[in-house]
Amino acid sequence: MTIPKEIIVIIQKLEKAGFPAYIVGGCVRDILRNEKPKDWDITTLAKPEEIQKIFPDSFYKNKFGTVTVKTRSSDPTLKEVEITTFRRDEKYSDKRHPDKISFAKTIEEDLSRRDFTINAMAVQLTNSNKHQITVIDPFNGQKDLKNKIIRTVGNPEDRFSEDALRLLRAVRFSITLGDDWQIEKNTLLAIKKLSYLLKEISKDRIRDEFVKIIESPRAAEGVIALHKTELLQYIIPELEKGVGMSQNRHHIYTIFQHSVLSLKYAAKYNYNLNVRLAALLHDIAKPQTKRGEGASATFYNHDIVGAKITYQILKRLHFPKKTIDKVTLLVRYHMFYYDPEKVTESSVRRLLQKVGKENIDELIQVRICDRKGSGVPKAYPFRLRHFKYVLEKVKSHPISVSMLKVNGDDVMKTLNIESGPRVGLILNALLAEVIEDPEKNNRDYLIKRIKQLAELSDSELKSRQKIIEEKKMEVDEELKKKVGIRDLKR
Ligand code: ATP
Numbered sequence: 001m002t003i004p005k006e007i008i009v010i011i012q013k014l015e016k017a018g019f020p021a022y023i024v025g026g027c028v029r030d031i032l033r034n035e036k037p038k039d040w041d042i043t044t045l046a047k048p049e050e051i052q053k054i055f056p057d058s059f060y061k062n063k064f065g066t067v068t069v070k071t072r073s074s075d076p077t078l079k080e081v082e083i084t085t086f087r088r089d090e091k092y093s094d095k096r097h098p099d100k101i102s103f104a105k106t107i108e109e110d111l112s113r114r115d116f117t118i119n120a121m122a123v124q125l126t127n128s129n130k131h132q133i134t135v136i137d138p139f140n141g142q143k144d145l146k147n148k149i150i151r152t153v154g155n156p157e158d159r160f161s162e163d164a165l166r167l168l169r170a171v172r173f174s175i176t177l178g179d180d181w182q183i184e185k186n187t188l189l190a191i192k193k194l195s196y197l198l199k200e201i202s203k204d205r206i207r208d209e210f211v212k213i214i215e216s217p218r219a220a221e222g223v224i225a226l227h228k229t230e231l232l233q234y235i236i237p238e239l240e241k242g243v244g245m246s247q248n249r250h251h252i253y254t255i256f257q258h259s260v261l262s263l264k265y266a267a268k269y270n271y272n273l274n275v276r277l278a279a280l281l282h283d284i285a286k287p288q289t290k291r292g293e294g295a296s297a298t299f300y301n302h303d304i305v306g307a308k309i310t311y312q313i314l315k316r317l318h319f320p321k322k323t324i325d326k327v328t329l330l331v332r333y334h335m336f337y338y339d340p341e342k343v344t345e346s347s348v349r350r351l352l353q354k355v356g357k358e359n360i361d362e363l364i365q366v367r368i369c370d371r372k373g374s375g376v377p378k379a380y381p382f383r384l385r386h387f388k389y390v391l392e393k394v395k396s397h398p399i400s401v402s403m404l405k406v407n408g409d410d411v412m413k414t415l416n417i418e419s420g421p422r423v424g425l426i427l428n429a430l431l432a433e434v435i436e437d438p439e440k441n442n443r444d445y446l447i448k449r450i451k452q453l454a455e456l457s458d459s460e461l462k463s464r465q466k467i468i469e470e471k472k473m474e475v476d477e478e479l480k481k482k483v484g485i486r487d488l489k490r
């Protein structure tokens with residue numbers, strides 16, 4: 001691996017000004033594994049003000065002593081390079097943020113405050129044109145890298161107590177670095193012993209590490225590792241409820257096994273984060289909705305309740321609103337029918353109207369994961385192909401008011417009424433008819449219908465747009481009580 005010239009230039013400038021400078025952290029680990037680093041970090045004796053003097057168009061982003069330097073590189077991993085002053089061990093009295101930053105004098109001291117041996121190495125550029133490298137590796141990171149071992153720098157219990165996010169980072173690295181990585185024995189024992197400390201950690205930091213696990217090809221192994229290390233109960237305790245819980249005659253796996261296996265296929269097919277999360281969470285309400293035992297157990301409404309629980313989980317982990325909405329919707333509708341006997345053009349149009357055209361591909365992907373995760377051999381059986389065929393056929397059909405051949409003005413003019421809620425009621429009633437039969441989407445017919453529908457009362461009109469109402473995911477009060485959904489709120 002050659003060091004990019006942008007990095008060499010930055011180091012040369014710092015050294016010329018009299019400050020030792022090194023490449024450090026994750027990128028050193030990646031260079032030594034012959035992987036392309038995702039970003040480049042430099043550490044130096046220079047203080048933030050001194051770094052800024054050397055690089056006039058740099059900016060000082062946060063109070064942790066990191067200065068960002070922009071380069072002209074077209075490679076996105078090199079566009080911004082972070083330069084951080086050597087730091088020393090910091091106290092984390094709240095287990096979240098170091099109380100104050102203090103600077104270190106040497107690279108060795110800086111390396112000693114880093115989390116794992118494989119992340120605690122630095123590279124020094126040696127000969128005069130800086131093309132030779134020396135690895136500074138006081139904690140035998142190279143050996144652990146070779147043996148694929150995650151081990152804390154120093155005493156694991158101390159290091160996890162300083163910053164409990166490291167508990168989760170240990171699992172994250174053991175998953176994202178590839179196959180066969182292991183967490184060293186004492187490090188692993190300390191994780192289990194101190195797992196409860198994760199409670200103290202901000203949800204945003206937890207979410208970022210969790211997402212890295214879910215986005216990796218080994219996402220499913222990651223969730224199993226989180227369960228085994230006892231960390232999962234502090235991230236998504238709802239998943240733990242399905243551990244060891246059997247389903248019914250249609251399922252060979254327990255709820256937890258099936259959820260993890262569904263995620264495994266989502267990762268295998270390289271589906272996006274939304275689909276992966278939905279695959280993991282689609283049966284999240286099965287433990288609460290289970291009625292009866294053994295072969296004939298049922299899980300009525302687990303999709304509806306599951307959507308609610310999914311919403312709560314993702315909200316609690318501070319996922320962006322877009323992700324929350326999308327994944328909740330995927331869980332809500334993952335049970336859509338696709339048996340050829342039940343699939344008609346109008347049923348598919350109704351489904352499209354409920355879930356939105358923009359979500360249908362991901363919804364199908366979730367269903368594929370669900371199927372494969374149940375142990376069936378074919379991801380794409382005839383039934384699903386037939387469903388897709390009908391879907392393609394109806395995709396251009398009108399499924400929203402804006403696709404009708406008449407609009408609000410037409411309703412107002414035809415009936416000589418002012419704008420108001422009644423206009424919307426009539427348009428939606430027309431849409432309900434057009435969804436049943438797209439042939440009806442022609443102006444003459446619709447204008448005629450507007451006059452006829454005007455005879456109906458508001459409530460009669462409303463009952464005609466039942467389909468649209470269904471879009472609002474309401475769990476009725478009785479069901480809420482039955483599954484104790486209030487108790488799930490945090
Ligand atoms: P990735 O390639 O996934 O970004 P990374 O190793 O670069 O992995 P970062 O979270 O970007 O991980 O952190 C950069 C470096 O900062 C780490 O390699 C490690 O040396 C140090 N570091 C990050 N977080 C911590 C922490 N919580 N405690 C101690 N050191 C940390």
Ligand code: MG
Nearest residue numbers: 026027038039
């Ligand atoms: Mg990084």
